[in-house]
Amino acid sequence: MLALAALFGSIEQGVIYAIMALGVYLTFRILDFPDLTVDGSFVTGAAIVATMITFGYSPIVATLLAIIVGFFAGTITGVLHTKGKINPLLSGIIMMIALYSINLRIMGLSTETSVTRPNIPLLNEETVFSSFLAFWKTLPVDGWINGMFSALGAQSLPGSYGILALMIIVIIVIKLIVDFFLQTEIGLAIRATGNNQRMIRSFSANTDRLIILGLGISNGLVALAGGLIAQYNKFADNGMGVGMIIVGLASVIIGEAIFGTKTIVRTTFAVIIGSVIYRIILGFALRINLDPGDMKLITAIIVVIALVVPRLFEERRNKKKKLQRRAALDAERGDLLVKN
Amino acid sequence: MLKIDQIWKVFNEGTPDEKVALDHIDLHLQAGDFVTVIGSNGAGKSTMLNMISGALTPDAGDIYIAGNNVTKLKEHERAQYIGRVFQDPMAGTAPSMTIEENLAIAYSRNRRRRLRLGVTKERREYFKTSLETLGLHLENRMNTLVGMLSGGERQALSLLMATFTNPNILLLDEHTAALDPSRAASITDITKTLVEKDQLTTVMVTHNMQQALDLGNRLIMMDKGQIILEVGEEEKKTLTIPKLMEQFQKIRGEQLVNDAALLS
Numbered sequence: 001m002l003a004l005a006a007l008f009g010s011i012e013q014g015v016i017y018a019i020m021a022l023g024v025y026l027t028f029r030i031l032d033f034p035d036l037t038v039d040g041s042f043v044t045g046a047a048i049v050a051t052m053i054t055f056g057y058s059p060i061v062a063t064l065l066a067i068i069v070g071f072f073a074g075t076i077t078g079v080l081h082t083k084g085k086i087n088p089l090l091s092g093i094i095m096m097i098a099l100y101s102i103n104l105r106i107m108g109l110s111t112e113t114s115v116t117r118p119n120i121p122l123l124n125e126e127t128v129f130s131s132f133l134a135f136w137k138t139l140p141v142d143g144w145i146n147g148m149f150s151a152l153g154a155q156s157l158p159g160s161y162g163i164l165a166l167m168i169i170v171i172i173v174i175k176l177i178v179d180f181f182l183q184t185e186i187g188l189a190i191r192a193t194g195n196n197q198r199m200i201r202s203f204s205a206n207t208d209r210l211i212i213l214g215l216g217i218s219n220g221l222v223a224l225a226g227g228l229i230a231q232y233n234k235f236a237d238n239g240m241g242v243g244m245i246i247v248g249l250a251s252v253i254i255g256e257a258i259f260g261t262k263t264i265v266r267t268t269f270a271v272i273i274g275s276v277i278y279r280i281i282l283g284f285a286l287r288i289n290l291d292p293g294d295m296k297l298i299t300a301i302i303v304v305i306a307l308v309v310p311r312l313f314e315e316r317r318n319k320k321k322k323l324q325r326r327a328a329l330d331a332e333r334g335d336l337l338v339k340n
Numbered sequence: 341m342l343k344i345d346q347i348w349k350v351f352n353e354g355t356p357d358e359k360v361a362l363d364h365i366d367l368h369l370q371a372g373d374f375v376t377v378i379g380s381n382g383a384g385k386s387t388m389l390n391m392i393s394g395a396l397t398p399d400a401g402d403i404y405i406a407g408n409n410v411t412k413l414k415e416h417e418r419a420q421y422i423g424r425v426f427q428d429p430m431a432g433t434a435p436s437m438t439i440e441e442n443l444a445i446a447y448s449r450n451r452r453r454r455l456r457l458g459v460t461k462e463r464r465e466y467f468k469t470s471l472e473t474l475g476l477h478l479e480n481r482m483n484t485l486v487g488m489l490s491g492g493e494r495q496a497l498s499l500l501m502a503t504f505t506n507p508n509i510l511l512l513d514e515h516t517a518a519l520d521p522s523r524a525a526s527i528t529d530i531t532k533t534l535v536e537k538d539q540l541t542t543v544m545v546t547h548n549m550q551q552a553l554d555l556g557n558r559l560i561m562m563d564k565g566q567i568i569l570e571v572g573e574e575e576k577k578t579l580t581i582p583k584l585m586e587q588f589q590k591i592r593g594e595q596l597v598n599d600a601a602l603l604s
Binding site: 026 | 355415422424430431432433434436442444448454459502504
């Protein structure tokens, strides 16, 4: 029997995390800037959203604010690198560590007993998902889909498809915006900045400003994902961002390995699917009696496999080709010997 | 169009490696002038080009383009006025972007970059007609990644991109030196066509004396950070390589140190 509900949860999460993966793709691939700010800005998004929702603000306003603050955090990393001449990795780490304290402070705003706070539960609060589900339940779609699956013999069906439907719409909109942006004059200049800085400077582009902008957009997306995950899991926690850069990287690499990188439109699609596949793999790993605490180790192993295996395949293919060529050559020589 | 006024540049000042790279250089180009620059290694040719482009800033002196003092402008700010082709065929283009995307980047050089599509239908037509002038059939490969092109093709594309928006100044830094002779010759031809088409004011550094004689209406020879010989339009028409060598000997009182490098 299909364990649909478990698989379904992985897909839901995969689509939400795909927003973060697109952010990582923008810095890591487009700008060629391994940006570790992500680990911090993901939590910043969650912290902003959780704090504002606790204060009673609309979840939509809270989510939008998370994007803006994430963007701002990214630009600071950009300024550290371009104006402060600090190495990219180090700029990101500095910002990540700074955000750790800032995130505690942000969450601290939600309580009067302390200035910092390590987590905020959102158990009975209104979120973008709960609002949307309230609307979704008035539609008969869940009944239709589950009816169809039951007819096929599936058991333990998911309760509602509302969140997935909402997230698919959101991710499609974001994908279209990112695709369009990367084809605009500014987007082309950002891509060239990650490709050949000397060239784009000779075409009167301010590479400093483009790097800052690119990091801002990337971290805006990451913070959005953090804000949505906080609402999805119904809590924000200061540790939820640990290893986020690697999760994003895993999604990018898995997606690219399967779908290739021929065009931007295709690669952004690959990254989204990569994020879903990553969550499914993780879901399976957790079902074979692994502890949630093992997740980071599993992630590390997935990334290593995704990085190493394609290369091993390539090397084996090359070796095979060489052997074939040599065999052909030997055969030819053999023929000559026989003739002489 | 271009005025270089008393430019002075020292590298590694105050160390035992101190070297005067440019020693009070003066150069004045009228609109439409095409000057070729020759000289042995370390003569200051490339340093001068980098001064004009803004990659280096002079210790003293001023640079004017079209009457504006650009000495304090950063490289990317000056790039509005300047088209450049580098020696390395890989340097002037973005390899993981397509031909049309590269052209779109060049097209935005003297415009403000905005949130609108870089490659539109009309622009694509314009890019196509421009590519046709190269005669390399690149117009049929608009969506090919530039990284897939050969060195010669990339350099031809760089040239087109550098001249695309009619820059006030075109800088060519030994742009055929890294190519094999037949490709170098074809790039030299393309250079001639593109420069003549728009009457571009051009400074070309070269190690190839024949090329320096074939192209342009003026010639300067540099040595040890100074301009030691200036050849005007009339004189250049009758100039030959032996005459140039003779001139050098007369001025410096010594044989050219590295004839082979100069004649390569």
